[in-house]
Amino acid sequence: GRRATFLVRVVASGPATPKVTLWQPAPLADSSLGVSLFLCLYFGLAGGMVLFNFLLWISVKDRGYLLYVGCVVCTSTAFAAQSGLASQYAWGEWPWWNSHAMYFGFAGALPFSTLLTRDFLKTRERLPLADKSLLAIAWMGGAVAVAVSVIPGNIATLIQVPLALAS
Secondary structure (H helix, E strand, O other): OOOOOOEEEEEOOOOOOOEEEEEOHHHHHHHOHHHHHHHHHHHHHHHHHHHHHHHHHHHHOOHHHHHHHHHHHHHHHHHHHHHOHHHHHHOOOOHHHHHHHHHHHHHHHHHHHHHHHHHHHOHHHHOHHHHHHHHHHHHHHHHHHHHOOOOOHHHHHHHHHHHHHHO
16 A cells, blocks of 8 residues: 555566566666766766867867867767656756657757868768768758658668768
């Protein structure tokens, strides 16, 4: 007649029967503390890089810094969504964004990183044909970033992987 809370962690390694471990809330928090601290350190460093490069862009007005900021923001969004920390600490109970943020972050990083590559290597002047290919990949990456906002994750992955390999 007593209410109990059980947190279940399922680790499946292939077609075998998954092992189930029952946790009480305190031991579960203790066991995941190290991973959470490492991920918080990563996101803190990423935030510092975003702030530093944004301030550099303000003072220097070099487009490469702003492209780098976009790449880090998108990648960090994807990692935060993939790890579950973002839904726990950042955007909480927003189911639509929870199911799309990882795909949107990875897809959004592709055009930024491709445009950063174009800018850094100066392909517009040095390799015009390669520059057109990189520009086409960046546009397709932007379209995929928009598309993953409305399509299911498994279809988004099928679209993203070939485009990432092409880049």
